[in-house]
Amino acid sequence: MPKPKRAVALISGGLDSMLAAKVIMDQGVEVEGVNFFTGFCVEGHTHAIREKQRKKPKRNNALWVAEQLGIRLHIVDVIEEYKDVLLNPKHGYGANMNPCLDCKVFMVGKAASLLHGRDGADDNFMTDHDFDFIITGEVIGQRPKSQRRATMPIIASESGADDRLLRPLCAKLLPPTLPEREGWVERDALYDFHGRNRKPQMALAESLGFEDWAQPAGGCCFLTDAQYSNKLVDLWEARGSREYELDDVMLLKVGRHLRPAPHFKLIIGREEGENRYLEGYRNTFIALHATSHNGPLCLVDGSPTADDLALAARILARYSQGRDAAEVTVGVDRPDGTSEALRVAPFSPSEIESGWHVGA
Amino acid sequence: MSELESLDARGLLCPLPVIRTQERVRRLPSGATLEVEATDAGTLEDIPAWCRVHGHRLLSSESVEKETGGGIVYRFRIQICGD
Numbered sequence: 393m394p395k396p397k398r399a400v401a402l403i404s405g406g407l408d409s410m411l412a413a414k415v416i417m418d419q420g421v422e423v424e425g426v427n428f429f430t431g432f433c434v435e436g437h438t439h440a441i442r443e444k445q446r447k448k449p450k451r452n453n454a455l456w457v458a459e460q461l462g463i464r465l466h467i468v469d470v471i472e473e474y475k476d477v478l479l480n481p482k483h484g485y486g487a488n489m490n491p492c493l494d495c496k497v498f499m500v501g502k503a504a505s506l507l508h509g510r511d512g513a514d515d516n517f518m519t520d521h522d523f524d525f526i527i528t529g530e531v532i533g534q535r536p537k538s539q540r541r542a543t544m545p546i547i548a549s550e551s552g553a554d555d556r557l558l559r560p561l562c563a564k565l566l567p568p569t570l571p572e573r574e575g576w577v578e579r580d581a582l583y584d585f586h587g588r589n590r591k592p593q594m595a596l597a598e599s600l601g602f603e604d605w606a607q608p609a610g611g612c613c614f615l616t617d618a619q620y621s622n623k624l625v626d627l628w629e630a631r632g633s634r635e636y637e638l639d640d641v642m643l644l645k646v647g648r649h650l651r652p653a654p655h656f657k658l659i660i661g662r663e664e665g666e667n668r669y670l671e672g673y674r675n676t677f678i679a680l681h682a683t684s685h686n687g688p689l690c691l692v693d694g695s696p697t698a699d700d701l702a703l704a705a706r707i708l709a710r711y712s713q714g715r716d717a718a719e720v721t722v723g724v725d726r727p728d729g730t731s732e733a734l735r736v737a738p739f740s741p742s743e744i745e746s747g748w749h750v751g752a
Numbered sequence: 753m754s755e756l757e758s759l760d761a762r763g764l765l766c767p768l769p770v771i772r773t774q775e776r777v778r779r780l781p782s783g784a785t786l787e788v789e790a791t792d793a794g795t796l797e798d799i800p801a802w803c804r805v806h807g808h809r810l811l812s813s814e815s816v817e818k819e820t821g822g823g824i825v826y827r828f829r830i831q832i833c834g835d
């Protein structure tokens with residue numbers, strides 16, 4: 393018996409990539425999954441931070457999918473490499489700061505480095521470079537910008553995967569790829585899904601015996617979110633540089649962000665989980681919290697003056713339980729260990745200018 | 753030989769604890785035991801799931817109250833199996 397062919401599947405945790413992998417596994421191909429962590433993935437973090445979401449069963453969808461399929465899954469940290477994708481997308485951005493087409497090229501390209509006989513793969517990522525082809529859950533016409541008929545060959549060629557990139561869910565609408573021409577997979581048993589209608593995927597899921605899958609409400613990537621994108625652009629503008637670290641982009645996912653002036657911004661926890669998360673940044677940021685009343689933690693990003701901190705304290709007091717009190721005492725803790733107490737009158741809601749809210 | 757290796761993934765949010773575990777496990781021989789400490793409650797699901805998916809053995813998982821600052825540390829022991 394010939395050695396079974398091996399495919400590496402891009403697993404997002406959503407339904408389409410799960411179906412694509414299953415369809416190919418059912419043709420006798422050995423499949424392993426990869427999932428890339430860019431730092432902007434909704435997966436995990438927000439769920440981990442926000443108390444509300446913590447009540448729901450929390451799982452890593454990509455791992456969960458792998459378990460359903462019975463395949464290995466390699467979750468890969470691409471935070472550093474992804475910066476160039478986000479900052480310099482050759483094909484530009486989608487509706488928000490999402491560089492989807494470049495992102496796909498990048499991810500398929502990473503997977504292509506695992507193909508049989510290729511070098512240059514980084515060993516940090518996976519030692520096994522013995523795959524014959526790559527599969528994705530892409531569907532033509534599903535996303536207006538990045539999943540169109542015209543973008544399919546761009547992703548294949550720019551990633552270097554060429555005709556070793558197979559999209560099982562829409563393969564019949566595309567020219568036959570190497571796995572199909574070589575008979576590693578049967579083209580007739582692939583699909584011709586297109587457009588935004590999800591019914592064919594649901595029907596296929598049912599026929600394959602899947603009863604449950606992740607349907608992330610806001611998608612699985614913060615870069616497609618308008619508010620998040622606004623906060624990211626605000627951060628870049630305020631700093632005069634588009635450099636970022638993981639902590640920067642993580643903090644944009646947490647709390648309410650208010651920028652009363654260009655040179656400083658407040659990050660105020662919205663609930664316990666967020667406050668706890670923000671606590672971890674006390675050694676990097678000035679931290680404010682009400683001491684006379686219960687209330688959230690507030691980090692100050694930037695270079696505030698003493699007057700700015702007094703203003704910040706009044707804003708914070710408005711979000712504390714002392715919002716109706718005449719005076720609230722606010723502790724100001726600096727990363728160097730020094731602290732002071734400010735006694736301030738809380739702002740009324742109308743005194744908080746709507747333009748201060750970043751992202752809204 | 754089975755030495756106890758340890759990995760500090762405290763303060764990291766999912767999926768980073770899983771990623772760091774995976775990176776470390778890849779450099780360990782079969783039979784070795786790795787102890788992972790994390791603070792993200794998501795690891796309670798994700799580390800066992802990752803072990804199942806890769807065929808490693810989860811020897812134990814426990815939750816320990818932190819002495820200072822409140823919160824909980826989750827401690828996992830993983831025995832590396834297979835290649």
Ligand code: SF4
Pocket residue numbers: 490491492493495496612613614615616
């Ligand atoms: S939504 Fe985010 S992860 Fe998905 S392709 Fe676009 S940029 Fe990449």
